[in-house]
Amino acid sequence: xxxxxxxxxxxxxxxxxxxxxxxxxxxxxxxxxxxxxxxxxxxxxxxxxxxxxxxxxxxxxxxxxxxxxxxxxxxxxxxxxxxxxxxxxxxxxxxxxxxxxxxxxxxxxxxxxxxxxxxxxxxxxxxxxxxxxxxxxxxxxxxxxxxxxxxxxxxxxxxxxxxxxxxxxxxxxxxxxxxxxxxxxxxxxxxxxxxxxxxxxxxxxxxxxxxxxxxxxxxxxxxxxxxxxxxxxxxxxxxxxxxxxxxxxxxxxxxxxxxxxxxxxxxxxxxxxxxxxxxxxxxxxxxxxxxxxxxxxxxxxxxxxxxxxxxxxxxxxxxxxxxxxxxxxxxxxxxxxxxxxxxxxxxxxxxxxxxxxxxxxxxxxxxxxxxxxxxxxxxxxxxxxxxxxxxxxxxxxxxxxxxxxxxxxxxxxxxxxxxxxxxxxxxxxxxxxxxxxxxxxxxxxxxxxxxxxxxxxxxxxxxxxxxxxxxxxxxxxxxxxxxxxxxxxxxxxxxxxxxxxx
Amino acid sequence: xxxxxxxxxxxxxxxxxxxxxxxxxxxxxxxxxxxxxxxxxxxxxxxxxxxxxxxxxxxxxxxxxxxxxxxxxxxxxxxxxxxxxxxxxxxxxxxxxxxxxxxxxxxxxxxxxxxxxxxxxxxxxxxxxxxxxxxxxxxxxxxxxxxxxxxxxxxxxxxxxxxxxxxxxxxxxxxxxxxxxxxxxxxxxxxxxxxxxxxxxxxxxxxxxxxxxxxxxxxxxxxxxxxxxxxxxxxxxxxxxxxxxxxxxxxxxxxxxxxxxxxxxxxxxxxxxxxxxxxxxxxxxxxxxxxxxxxxxxxxxxxxxxxxxxxxxxxxxxxxxxxxx
Numbered sequence: 083x084x085x086x087x088x089x090x091x092x093x094x095x096x097x098x099x100x101x102x103x104x105x106x107x108x109x110x111x112x113x114x115x116x117x118x119x120x121x122x123x124x125x126x127x128x129x130x131x132x133x134x135x136x137x138x139x140x141x142x143x144x145x146x147x148x149x150x151x152x153x154x155x156x157x158x159x160x161x162x163x164x165x166x167x168x169x170x171x172x173x174x175x176x177x178x179x180x181x182x183x184x185x186x187x188x189x190x191x192x193x194x195x196x197x198x199x200x201x202x203x204x205x206x207x208x209x210x211x212x213x214x215x216x217x218x219x220x221x222x223x224x225x226x227x228x229x230x231x232x233x234x235x236x237x238x239x240x241x242x243x244x245x246x247x248x249x250x251x252x253x254x255x256x257x258x259x260x261x262x263x264x265x266x267x268x269x270x271x272x273x274x275x276x277x278x279x280x281x282x283x284x285x286x287x288x289x290x291x292x293x294x295x296x297x298x299x300x301x302x303x304x305x306x307x308x309x310x311x312x313x314x315x316x317x318x319x320x321x322x323x324x325x326x327x328x329x330x331x332x333x334x335x336x337x338x339x340x341x342x343x344x345x346x347x348x349x350x351x352x353x354x355x356x357x358x359x360x361x362x363x364x365x366x367x368x369x370x371x372x373x374x375x376x377x378x379x380x381x382x383x384x385x386x387x388x389x390x391x392x393x394x395x396x397x398x399x400x401x402x403x404x405x406x407x408x409x410x411x412x413x414x415x416x417x418x419x420x421x422x423x424x425x426x427x428x429x430x431x432x433x434x435x436x437x438x439x440x441x442x443x444x445x446x447x448x449x450x451x452x453x454x455x456x457x458x459x460x461x462x463x464x465x466x467x468x469x470x471x472x473x474x475x476x477x478x479x480x481x482x483x484x485x486x487x488x489x490x491x492x493x494x495x496x497x498x499x500x501x502x503x504x505x506x507x508x509x510x511x512x513x514x515x516x517x518x519x520x521x522x523x524x525x526x527x528x529x530x531x532x533x534x535x536x537x538x539x540x541x542x543x544x545x546x547x548x549x550x551x552x553x554x555x556x557x558x559x560x561x562x563x564x565x566x567x568x569x570x571x572x573x574x575x576x577x578x579x580x581x582x583x584x
Numbered sequence: 585x586x587x588x589x590x591x592x593x594x595x596x597x598x599x600x601x602x603x604x605x606x607x608x609x610x611x612x613x614x615x616x617x618x619x620x621x622x623x624x625x626x627x628x629x630x631x632x633x634x635x636x637x638x639x640x641x642x643x644x645x646x647x648x649x650x651x652x653x654x655x656x657x658x659x660x661x662x663x664x665x666x667x668x669x670x671x672x673x674x675x676x677x678x679x680x681x682x683x684x685x686x687x688x689x690x691x692x693x694x695x696x697x698x699x700x701x702x703x704x705x706x707x708x709x710x711x712x713x714x715x716x717x718x719x720x721x722x723x724x725x726x727x728x729x730x731x732x733x734x735x736x737x738x739x740x741x742x743x744x745x746x747x748x749x750x751x752x753x754x755x756x757x758x759x760x761x762x763x764x765x766x767x768x769x770x771x772x773x774x775x776x777x778x779x780x781x782x783x784x785x786x787x788x789x790x791x792x793x794x795x796x797x798x799x800x801x802x803x804x805x806x807x808x809x810x811x812x813x814x815x816x817x818x819x820x821x822x823x824x825x826x827x828x829x830x831x832x833x834x835x836x837x838x839x840x841x842x843x844x845x846x847x848x849x850x851x852x853x854x855x856x857x858x859x860x861x862x863x864x865x866x867x868x869x870x871x872x873x874x875x876x877x878x879x880x881x882x883x884x885x886x887x888x889x890x891x892x893x894x895x896x897x898x899x900x901x902x903x904x905x906x907x908x909x
Contacts, residue, residue, distance in 0.1 A: 384784065405786040414784070422784050425777040427844060436774060437785040443767045491785070 085148060086111050087274050088133070088164070088243050093142035095128055102128040103298045105142070110243055110274040115265060117289035117306075118278045121318055121482075121510035125298040126278055130245050133276075134166050135159035160186070163242030165235075169251045169508065171228035175221035179203060182220050183235045206234040210264045224370065226257035233264060244268060245276040250284065251508045254369035254536055255571060262288050280510055282311050283539065294318055319512040329562065330522055332546045334362035338396070339530035340412075340499050342381070345390035350376050351554035354390070356547075358499065358530045363521065365545030366534045368574050372551040374534045375417065378501045382414040383407040394499070408437065411498035415488055415505060417534070419481075423488045426477030430469060431458040433476045434490045461490035466516060482513025489520060500524060501532045506540060518544060538567045552576050594838035594886070598853040605857060609864040616867065623744055625859050627814070630748040631656060631807040632826050633855050636833045637752075637759045638803045640851045642796050643834055644763070646776040646843025647695065647702040649797065652804040653826035654713035655687050659808025661717040664726035664818035673730045680805050687713060688801020692794035702797075710827065718820035727817035737813025748810045755803070760848050772796070776843030832879065833858055836886045857882070 086109040095103040103125045110116055120126050131137040133144070135153035143150050146162050153159050173182050180196070180203040203216040212230045220228060229249055236244055246265060250258035258281075266288055269275050279285055285292060285306075292309050294301040294317040301317050340358040345351075351373040358364050366374040380387040383401040392399050394410045401407045407414070416422040424433050435442055435454045442450050458472040465486040469479055476487050485505065492500060502521065506514040521544060525531050535541050541548055548565045550557045550573040557573040609616040626633070635652050642649050659680045666676035687709065694705040741747045763769040775782045775789050782789050812818050837854035839846025858879060865875045 382784075403786070403788075404784055405788065408786045416784060421778075422780045425774055425781050425844075428773065428777055432770065432774070436770075436781070436787075439767050439770060439785075439787075447766045447768060448761070449765060449767050449770055 084112055086145075087147065089145040090129075090133070091143050091145060093129075093132060093139045093144070095132060095137060096140050101298055103132070103139075106295065106298070106300050107142075108293060108300070108303070110276065112242070112272045112274055113269050114290045115269050115275045115277050115288050117285040117292045118276055118295065119280075119282075119285065119292060119314060119318055120295040121512055124295050124318070124510075126295065127247070128298070129295070130166055130247055130276075130278075133159070133164055133243070133245060135164075157186075160239055163240055164245070165239065165241045165243070166245035166247060167229055167232040167236070167249055169248040171225065171232050173220040173223070173228045173231055176219055178219050179207070179214060179216040179223070179231055182231050183216075183238055185235065186239070202238070203234065206237050209237065210234060211260070211267065212264075224257070226253050226261065226370075229253075229261065230264070233268075237268075241268075241273060243274045243276065245278070247278045248280065248508060249277075250279065250281065252370075254371075254574075255538060256369065256575060258284065280508065280514070281537065282314065282511070285314075286311070296320055315511050318510070329543055332362070332562070333522070333526045334546050335360040335528065339394070340381075341391070341393040341396075343391040343393070345377065345380060345387050345392065347376060347380050347385060348388045350385075351380075351551070354551075354556050356549055356556075356559055358532065360498075360528050360530055361525045362546045363525055363531045363533055363544050365541040365548045366532060366551060367536075367538065367541045367548055367570050368551040368557075370536070371553060372574065373554040374551050375503055376554075377551070378414055378503055378532065378534060381407065382412060382501065384414075408495060408497075412501070413437070413492040413495050413497035413499070414501045415492050415503060417504035417507060419484050419488060424476050424484060427475050429474060430462075430467070430472040430476045430479070430487050431455055433487055434458045434461055434472075434494060437491050438494050457494060458490075461487075461494070465490055465520065482509035482516075485509055485513065485517060486520075489517070493520075493524070497529065499530045499532070501534070503534045504536065505533065506535070506537065514540075538570060541565075541570065542567065550574050595847065595850050595853060598837070598850065598857060602853055602857050602860065605860045605864060609860060609867065612864065613867045616863070619744065621863075623746075623749065625863050626749055626752075627746060629829075629855075629859060630752060630814075631811045631823070632830050632833070634748070634752050634755060634807045634810070635800075635804055635826070636830045636851055636855060637755055637848065638796075638800045639830050639834045640837070640839055640846065640848055641759065641763055641769075641772055642702075642800055643831075643839050643841065644776045644843060644846050645772050645793065645796055646779065647793065647796070648706065648831070648841075649691065649702065649800045650706040650827050650831075651687070651691060651709035651713055652800060652807075652830060653823045653828075654710045654717065655684060655801055655804035656808035656811060656823035656826060657821070658687070658713040658717040658720075659684055659805035660812040660818040660822040661720045661726075661820060663809060663812050665720040667729060668726050673733050677809055680809055681802060684802040684805025684808075685798055686801070687805070688798035689794070691801065692797035695797060696790040696793035714820075714824065717822070721818060721820050723820070725817050725819045729812070729816060733813050734816045737810060737816070746814075748814065751806075751810070756848070756852065763848050768792075768795075773844060776845075778844075832883050836879075836883055838886060841887070854886075 088110045090106055090108040093103060093106045106129065118126055128137065132139050135155045135158050144153060151162065153162065174185065180200045183203045183206060184199050200216050207214055207216065207230065210230060210233055214227055220231060250261055253261060262284060265275050265277060277289060289306050291303060291305055292314065293303040294314060296318060337360045338357055339360050342354055342356050345354040354377050356364060368374050376385060379385040381392060383403045383406050386402040392401055399410050420426065431454050434457060442454050444450065455472060461467065462469065462472055467483050467486045469483065476484060479487065505517050521531055521533065533544055542565060546562055548560045548570060550570055552574055560569065615621050639649060639652065662683055663676050663680050666679060667673055691705055691709055694700045695702045736747045739746060741750060763772060771782065771787055771792055775792060779789050808823060811823055833854050834851050835841060837846065837850030839850060861878065862875050
């Protein structure tokens with residue numbers, strides 16, 4: 083192979099007593115897609131921050147084109163051609179696409195030349211195979227388009243090493259496919275692409291080599307041909323988790339738990355119809371903009387439906403506030419931990435008790451904090467929430483453990499019907515398997531679950547039935563036997579409007 | 585180590601500062617530590633201090649109430665107006681408390697139900713309540729209240745302790761239990777941290793905020809009455825500008841202006857610091873303007889302090905190895 087563009091040589095980083103990275107080495111060659119995998123907290127983010135100049139290594143050095151370079155800051159990294167894009171794109175919402183692409187264009191001289199920049203912006207967007215109006219403001223773009231803008235920005239600065247950190251975690255399946263195609267075409271142009279993802283199937287689709295890191299240390303670097311999914315997972319978690327994507331036997335019973343009839347929120351979604359049984363899992367699949375979350379929010383009373391019926395165990399319910407949904411035995415685990423799920427600065431204990439606060443009060447309204455702590459400790463053990471103490475702020479936990487704390491909050495309500503919205507997005511394989519086990523445990527005990535997920539293997543593994551939505555319409559309700567990834571995608575993309583709607 | 589970890593919190597720092605100020609004052613003036621000087625110290629600001637208690641809850645909840653000073657003024661003027669028009673003082677007090685509740689409901693309605701920012705709503709009622717107060721008493725000063733009323737404000741009720749100071753300690757106890765021990769207090773922190781999380785957990789956040797603003801209106805009205813009793817006279821500009829002193833004390837106590845954190849102990853310590861510092865400076869014949877300046881510097885320090893991370897600084901000193909952001 084050619085000379086590596088960038089090499090990390092024995093890089094270590096510690097924060098006080100914590101060692102985030104230990105003696106890590108990595109070679110990045112032009113034209114390769116190099117996948118970087120590891121559990122949350124394995125040190126991937128620290129590594130990115132070192133490569134992009136946000137952190138300085140405490141030991142070891144970085145070579146660029148064979149020379150030792152100190153990357154003093156993000157600007158220095160960009161000058162060397164190192165750029166990173168993230169799951170949450172960093173665009174300026176009120177600037178247009180062109181302005182976003184050329185946000186740091188220092189080579190442009192004193193004055194902006196809007197026409198020339200717009201022309202270049204169009205070229206860059208076309209080069210990565212996207213179509214968009216470069217004059218529109220970024221806030222109107224989809225997540226996928228915003229990421230494309232970031233990639234175009236990197237290209238405008240002659241990127242040589244492009245780090246993509248969980249770029250597809252929030253994208254729908256076909257947007258993700260397009261993004262992977264962009265990554266491949268950049269590699270074909272000679273860029274070294276560092277690709278970080280928790281979706282193993284996409285790593286096998288595009289990576290040339292895979293590096294596994296665990297607990298801040300290098301475990302292995304291999305050609306993709308030498309790697310199996312199970313072997314990779316075992317290396318990541320340091321133990322064998324089994325194949326969590328295997329379909330478990332259904333635990334569905336005959337009792338109807340939730341019956342949704344012609345549920346409509348005008349202008350958002352209409353005529354949603356399904357029946358959910360005790361012990362059953364219905365997965366909701368669809369692309370971004372399918373309005374699955376809106377349906378869930380209506381059932382939970384956050385965005386009350388304008389018409390239609392919600393029947394819980396045979397009884398009609400008017401649900402206009404989460405309290406009423408909760409009283410009917412419905413809980414909703416939000417996809418947005420940060421905004422809607424957890425009060426990050428507050429202790430784990432207080433976050434777990436929040437939906438069931440009334441149960442911890444005596445008749446004077448005084449909180450029994452000992453009981454709270456006991457409940458929190460129980461869930462810490464039961465859900466394997468990794469923390470030294472339930473009194474520390476929940477925001478200090480890793481993503482997977484935050485997710486478990488959020489689940490604990492709702493499990494403590496003893497709900498009959500639990501709606502999980504993207505329960506495994508952005509969490510590592512080990513935690514994913516644990517969340518899947520929890521969902522199955524819940525249904526095995528007679529609970530009814532709705533799982534909204536954009537991860538098709540997950541949908542197929544968990545769902546007894548699969549409800550596919552597209553732009554506010556229910557496109558079909560497939561049984562586990564009928565469902566395949568292709569069938570779901572056909573419905574979700576609307577290619578089967580006439581022939582297939584069941 | 586426990587000493588160190590105590591110092592790490594802002595409250596710990598305030599306590600240390602307070603002890604220092606008291607020590608300095610004691611050295612400067614032998615009268616300082618006498619019971620009557622301490623009572624006097626308290627009484628001069630007691631109405632603000634009482635309102636600071638409820639303001640602590642409001643700011644932790646992520647809101648602000650700028651109308652408290654005007655409500656105190658409106659309460660005092662309404663009392664004067666009613667009394668001057670022949671309403672018995674006792675009945676007038678009750679009517680004034682009702683006015684406080686109505687003012688709180690008004691704020692609460694626009695903030696909690698309509699969803700307007702409290703900064704704007706209470707700025708409007710700051711102007712509105714004050715205007716109403718001035719309309720009621722015009723340019724007059726109203727005085728000659730019944731003896732029992734003035735006595736409540738000016739004389740000791742239990743020994744040397746006047747009613748207002750007793751009320752303060754009772755209210756402190758009540759608010760302490762509510763904020764730090766009750767479900768209501770937990771919700772106060774939670775909503776201040778993240779209202780959406782509270783809404784999604786089925787908590788009626790609008791009702792919670794309504795309750796807080798009603799409490800704020802009622803307590804401000806009570807404080808206005810205490811002020812009228814202590815001074816023995818009311819005018820249209822009673823308690824004007826008090827809201828800023830009150831908010832200053834709360835923020836100095838380490839309550840985050842963004843909501844979600846702070847404690848009632850912090851507010852109490854900040855109150856004591858402000859009182860003792862002003863008293864000490866007065867003993868040194870430092871003018872009121874400079875006193876105000878010193879308080880301002882302290883306030884800025886209290887806002888900066890969480891950012892420079894006192895704990896990290898101390899840890900860095902002991903370990904000689906700083907930790908990243």
